[in-house]
Amino acid sequence: MNCVFDIDGTICFDYMNVSEEGTQLLEKLEEAGHHVMFASARPIRDMLPVLKERYRNYTLIGGNGSIISQNNQIVDVCLFEPTLLKSIMEVLEDESVVYLADGKWDFSYNGDGVMKLIVLEAEDMNRVHDRLSDLPVSFYRHESTDTLDILAFKTSKYDVLKRLGIDDYIAMGNDVNDIEMLDHANPGIMINFNERLAPYADYQVDYDEHYLNTILEIIENHKKTV
Incomplete structure (x- = not known):
């Protein structure tokens, strides 16, 4: 098994x-x-x-x-499509959040692409979640650390x-x-x-x-x- x-x-x-x-x-x-x-x-x-x-x-x-x-x-x-990543980043930057962009092997926001974004700090984490909910992404809200993982849809x-x-x-x-x-x-x-x-x-x-x-x-x- x-x-x-x-x-x-x-x-x-x-x-x-x-x-x-x-x-x-x-x-x-x-x-x-x-x-x-x-x-x-x-x-x-x-x-x-x-x-x-x-x-x-x-x-x-x-x-x-x-x-x-x-x-x-x-x-x-499973990487974000470039246009989707651009839309996500616009929200994160508008909300002035602290985040990490995770690439295939390194923390990165480069030509290798991004597979996961981790919102570490936000003025209003619920508002960030709500603003991103219209996009084709998956979320995991970790209540113990109050962080938000953002991944490609159905990941x-x-x-x-x-x-x-x-x-x-x-x-x-x-x-x-x-x-x-x-x-x-x-x-x-x-x-x-x-x-x-x-x-x-x-x-x-x-x-x-x-x-x-x-x-x-x-x-x-x-x-x-x-």
Whole structure:
């Protein structure tokens, strides 16, 4: 079975390393014959230092679905069309927001194109969202940091899984950008509690001393029912 993991808040809790329990979880699932994949809001370049050398050849879905790496090679990037990017930038500049433009490998706004824009600060984040809503883009509002991710329309972790032909999978995540992925998973496991994500998860697991065994038990018991 394919096991798709979000990273931050799911197996990494310090923004730098996969936790000891997360590492054990990945190892035990692979020992049981599962195929591990990763899907994160991070671009690929920021996933690699966390995942270390061992997982570089795995399927990595970065930028909430805007970039895919397999066998340590970028195989697909979903960039904004130039005219759409121009329209977005006009709104951002008019609102005088603080933002990052994420390119294929670097933070950039150059000839390589832009795959994701991250609004870090705005006088009125709701107004920015509303002004961009008429454009063909996808949004992810991170309430914990009050930031806004802007991607090309119909770009998500789940959309990438569909494009890769992965219909049957187990997924673990913790934030609103995991909603679609967990909603279509079998099962979808929410790590800690997120009010907006909860309706789409089959199970909820706290990151505590029971984290590892609870997840393994859920997967084992769920396997017996399908």
